[in-house]
Amino acid sequence: MGQDGFRPEEIDTSRPHPARVYDYLLGGKDHYEVDRRAGDELVAVAPEARIGVRANRAFMQRAVRYVVGSGVRQILDIGTGLPTSPNVHEIAREVAPDVRVAYVDNDPIVNVHAGALLGDSGASSIVLADLRDPRAVVDHPDVRRVIDFGEPVALLLVAVLHFLTEAERPGRIVATLRDALPAGSFLVLSHATGDFADRTSAQAVYDKASATMNLRSRAEVERFFDGFELVEPGLAQVPFWRPDTPPPAGSGEIGFYGGVARKAG
Numbered sequence: 001m002g003q004d005g006f007r008p009e010e011i012d013t014s015r016p017h018p019a020r021v022y023d024y025l026l027g028g029k030d031h032y033e034v035d036r037r038a039g040d041e042l043v044a045v046a047p048e049a050r051i052g053v054r055a056n057r058a059f060m061q062r063a064v065r066y067v068v069g070s071g072v073r074q075i076l077d078i079g080t081g082l083p084t085s086p087n088v089h090e091i092a093r094e095v096a097p098d099v100r101v102a103y104v105d106n107d108p109i110v111n112v113h114a115g116a117l118l119g120d121s122g123a124s125s126i127v128l129a130d131l132r133d134p135r136a137v138v139d140h141p142d143v144r145r146v147i148d149f150g151e152p153v154a155l156l157l158v159a160v161l162h163f164l165t166e167a168e169r170p171g172r173i174v175a176t177l178r179d180a181l182p183a184g185s186f187l188v189l190s191h192a193t194g195d196f197a198d199r200t201s202a203q204a205v206y207d208k209a210s211a212t213m214n215l216r217s218r219a220e221v222e223r224f225f226d227g228f229e230l231v232e233p234g235l236a237q238v239p240f241w242r243p244d245t246p247p248p249a250g251s252g253e254i255g256f257y258g259g260v261a262r263k264a265g
């Protein structure tokens with residue numbers, strides 16, 4: 001039995017799931033035949049997808065170091081994905097050992113694997129909840145056990161918002177989360193885009209997945225930062241956000257925007 005009463009055998013292997021496709025592209029081992037097929041289809045139509053997911057993951061790592069280096073000691077990571085070392089808490093605690101992390105994902109397989117990895121630590125929690133119900137995330141007892149909303153929080157929405165359709169009103173969802181955060185909190189966000197290459201075929205690979213892919217333009221992604229102030233260099237393709245090594249060849253094609261922003265007081 002996994003946490004929150006989910007059983008591993010309830011995991012849906014009939015269609016691709018974003019967490020498992022992503023894990024496959026990253027070279028992980030927690031995926032099924034449907035996920036590998038979707039990942040291969042994706043790479044066939046968008047060859048930069050493999051370096052794109054790695055660049056997204058590297059962006060997340062740099063952004064976590066940045067926010068913890070800025071003094072934040074609590075992280076709410078929604079759409080956390082399958083554990084991939086180094087995970088958010090490992091990166092954060094290299095900078096400051098007392099960082100607390102609440103991981104949230106709506107995929108039971110993530111809950112099972114991350115729960116097994118994290119164990120029952122007072123400094124972290126893994127919660128099965130859905131970003132589309134942001135109040136339920138913020139009010140979840142296992143989020144509240146780790147996160148004190150009276151102190152600055154780094155909210156991570158890394159490669160997750162593109163799984164929400166416009167009808168699900170992602171802007172309203174981000175605003176609800178923003179309003180729960182005190183001044184001095186940070187938003188770390190990355191998002192898939194078709195701004196650098198036609199990605200209609202890549203998007204179509206997700207039509208039969210458990211969540212659709214909704215590419216957004218620069219202006220649409222920037223709107224998610226309403227109420228926050230973007231730190232330098234603003235919204236950028238992920239390999240170009242404060243790189244600490246030269247961006248890999250082909251980075252100009254990578255269809256992920258990333259940015260970090262601070263909620264002003």
Ligand SMILES: C[S@@+](CC[C@H](N)C(=O)[O-])C[C@H]1O[C@@H](n2cnc3c(N)ncnc32)[C@H](O)[C@@H]1O
Pocket residue numbers: 018019022056057060078079080081082104105106107110129130131132157158159160163211
């Ligand atoms: C592409 S992975 C990103 C993982 C990690 N944030 C990273 O960037 O390395 C997207 C994750 O978001 C999760 N997800 C998708 N829709 C979600 C939703 N509505 N609520 C919570 N999690 C969601 C998926 O299950 C998956 O684990």
